[in-house]
Amino acid sequence: MSERPVLVLGATSGIARAVATELAKDGRPLYLAGRDLPELWRVASDLKIRYGVDVNVGVFDAEDTKSHEAFLQNVVNRTGSLGGAVLAVGYLGDQAECEADPQLAQAVIARNYAGVASILLYLAKHFEETRTGFLVGISSVAGDRGRYSNYVYGSAKAGLTALLQGLRSRLQKVGVTVLTVKPGFVDTAMTYGKEGMFKVATPEQVAKRIVKAVRRRKDVIYVPKFWRWIMFVVRSIPEKHFKKMKF
Amino acid sequence: MLPTKPPQTRIKGLSGWGRYPRTDQTVERPEKASQLGLHDGTSLARGQGRSYGDAALNSDGHVILTERLNRFLEFDSETGMLKVEAGATLKEILDAMVPKGWFLPVTPGTKFSSVGGCVAADVHGKNHHVDGSFGEHVASLDMVLADGSRVTCSPTELSDVFWATVGGMGLTGIIESATFKMQPIETAYVKVKHRKAGNLDTAFNVLDDDKYDDRYSVCWIDCLARGSKMGRSVLITGHHASRAEVPLMSHAPLELKEKRVKTFKRDWPRFVLNPWTIRMFNGRYYRREGRRGEFRTDYDSFFYPLDRFNDWNKMYGKRGFVQYQFVVPRDQAREGIRKAIDMLSKSRRASFLAVLKRMGPPSQGMLSFPMDGYTLALDIPLTNDLTDFLKKLDEVVLQHKGRVYLAKDSRVPAETFRKMYPRLDEFLAVKRSVDPHNRFTSDMAKRLEIAP
Numbered sequence: 001m002s003e004r005p006v007l008v009l010g011a012t013s014g015i016a017r018a019v020a021t022e023l024a025k026d027g028r029p030l031y032l033a034g035r036d037l038p039e040l041w042r043v044a045s046d047l048k049i050r051y052g053v054d055v056n057v058g059v060f061d062a063e064d065t066k067s068h069e070a071f072l073q074n075v076v077n078r079t080g081s082l083g084g085a086v087l088a089v090g091y092l093g094d095q096a097e098c099e100a101d102p103q104l105a106q107a108v109i110a111r112n113y114a115g116v117a118s119i120l121l122y123l124a125k126h127f128e129e130t131r132t133g134f135l136v137g138i139s140s141v142a143g144d145r146g147r148y149s150n151y152v153y154g155s156a157k158a159g160l161t162a163l164l165q166g167l168r169s170r171l172q173k174v175g176v177t178v179l180t181v182k183p184g185f186v187d188t189a190m191t192y193g194k195e196g197m198f199k200v201a202t203p204e205q206v207a208k209r210i211v212k213a214v215r216r217r218k219d220v221i222y223v224p225k226f227w228r229w230i231m232f233v234v235r236s237i238p239e240k241h242f243k244k245m246k247f
Numbered sequence: 248m249l250p251t252k253p254p255q256t257r258i259k260g261l262s263g264w265g266r267y268p269r270t271d272q273t274v275e276r277p278e279k280a281s282q283l284g285l286h287d288g289t290s291l292a293r294g295q296g297r298s299y300g301d302a303a304l305n306s307d308g309h310v311i312l313t314e315r316l317n318r319f320l321e322f323d324s325e326t327g328m329l330k331v332e333a334g335a336t337l338k339e340i341l342d343a344m345v346p347k348g349w350f351l352p353v354t355p356g357t358k359f360s361s362v363g364g365c366v367a368a369d370v371h372g373k374n375h376h377v378d379g380s381f382g383e384h385v386a387s388l389d390m391v392l393a394d395g396s397r398v399t400c401s402p403t404e405l406s407d408v409f410w411a412t413v414g415g416m417g418l419t420g421i422i423e424s425a426t427f428k429m430q431p432i433e434t435a436y437v438k439v440k441h442r443k444a445g446n447l448d449t450a451f452n453v454l455d456d457d458k459y460d461d462r463y464s465v466c467w468i469d470c471l472a473r474g475s476k477m478g479r480s481v482l483i484t485g486h487h488a489s490r491a492e493v494p495l496m497s498h499a500p501l502e503l504k505e506k507r508v509k510t511f512k513r514d515w516p517r518f519v520l521n522p523w524t525i526r527m528f529n530g531r532y533y534r535r536e537g538r539r540g541e542f543r544t545d546y547d548s549f550f551y552p553l554d555r556f557n558d559w560n561k562m563y564g565k566r567g568f569v570q571y572q573f574v575v576p577r578d579q580a581r582e583g584i585r586k587a588i589d590m591l592s593k594s595r596r597a598s599f600l601a602v603l604k605r606m607g608p609p610s611q612g613m614l615s616f617p618m619d620g621y622t623l624a625l626d627i628p629l630t631n632d633l634t635d636f637l638k639k640l641d642e643v644v645l646q647h648k649g650r651v652y653l654a655k656d657s658r659v660p661a662e663t664f665r666k667m668y669p670r671l672d673e674f675l676a677v678k679r680s681v682d683p684h685n686r687f688t689s690d691m692a693k694r695l696e697i698a699p
Contacts, residue, residue, distance in 0.1 A: 014278055014315075039279050042332070046318035050343040091249055107249045189278045189315075193255035 004083030014188030062115030294361025300657025333363030382413030414612030447478025
């Protein structure tokens, strides 16, 4: 890996902070972006003091797509061209609330897909120019099939997964890896206190897998690994039965 | 715009490190500093749950886990001043700071406790007689108070809140972050000396004698030895080794290899630790460790021998154990501690972690444990008749003007507590001013009737 900085979007999330920590341990300079600036500063000083790496922070709002071009330009102006980017923007909306209020569903889709797609496309342009680096997108197992209990969030994540697939074949020509991460249950604020969790992975375990997968130029990983098999089964259930299932 | 979600709660069975009492708690775990705050009803911050009893439980209200708020916020490499969020553990601090040449000013016997917990219990270490308690090295605390306000307190600013919070068992508010001064070290090693003391009198003589003293000193006692050998012990002293004292490793004197950690997966059956096996262990330890003389070891082995075993509390079986630690003033020490050890050895209660330590002048913490004198810490396996025995110990402690350590307590009655902590009224005056409606409480506070 080169010593160019890695941009982490949605850097205050549990998984993102863990990934940033793993990268900092390797001595990678970082640029942390998100909406909550005071919180970003806390994560940044933590990484600076513990691992002695250079960390910049900046405000990034996924839904404000008009700002994305200028945002990325500003990042590059401040730190030079990027060595990689990790996208960890996500919001697990409540399905029942989304059904009651389609406006809310719209916002969930905007946060998880529309806004994310916009910045990813700008990032793709950047990496096409620099012809080096990696792109990590945190999608979800929820995107593998539209399920009764979770299809609004799932559909946005399905869109993200498809977009990352497309970007992968576009960027492989210039030697840039695109990694799609599909987490199952990870022990973060998103899942804390939720019913029906099992074999929950820690953010640190997930982050270690992600950094290793980038190094090995993997395309898609499920974390924990066994989710690949669970989702294989879920995908292979015929639709005429699947539509009657309530999970 | 999407609403920002407040942290979710869950119901979780929790206990202290002594594994008793254990009850279901309503728990939340914020990941952002701005989410740290109060709930309807009562709240209590909990770090790593390393206090032994009911100090970090709040059965009728909320428990706020601080473990994800563990970030290092500021570090001045000139002065060693470090500011961290209260959820940071001592282990995290050591891992980051020892390679830079800095060590904790004061450390308890485990590195798995949180900084918030160290302040709330005003913990002490082997260097109390020289350096005082943890709270005395804290420059300032950022806190969330009962009215939701965020304040900074220090020995000079809101000093009454500060000294009520140091040792205050989390009852004045939530500690968000703490700033304290690290001490410079030249190596990650400790120069240690072991000496045998054949009985309790000799042990006291050695502990009192400055000739034998060092920065860190502590005395391991064989509580099962009786008669003329009663109180036979191994005096353990040490100081951070200078660069000259570790010539062989001078290329990287601050680096340590990561040690392998063993985990107790299962509770040991009760018969494993019985007076007979512990007597064997104690005798062996006394003979082997007593003659080791002078040697060098790494800081991990010196300060945290038990941390090498995850969940070592399972050793005491399902029923668990009770930690009993008390301190008595200097002029009462020989008599008071002799009585306690005598009671233990007569009742054949097996304690294989009995530690005697000299303490220096107390901090200004209103509910802080340390006082100028001697402290004895005991691990006692839980048995049916233990309650009565500990009551008798309480009486001995009271009679000699001492007190028990709240961080290790789960059973002292409110009335006894009040006699042991004469500055309680001062504490309650502060509590009334910052938390008049008792929004911060714990199972311990309820038991000890600490309320405005």
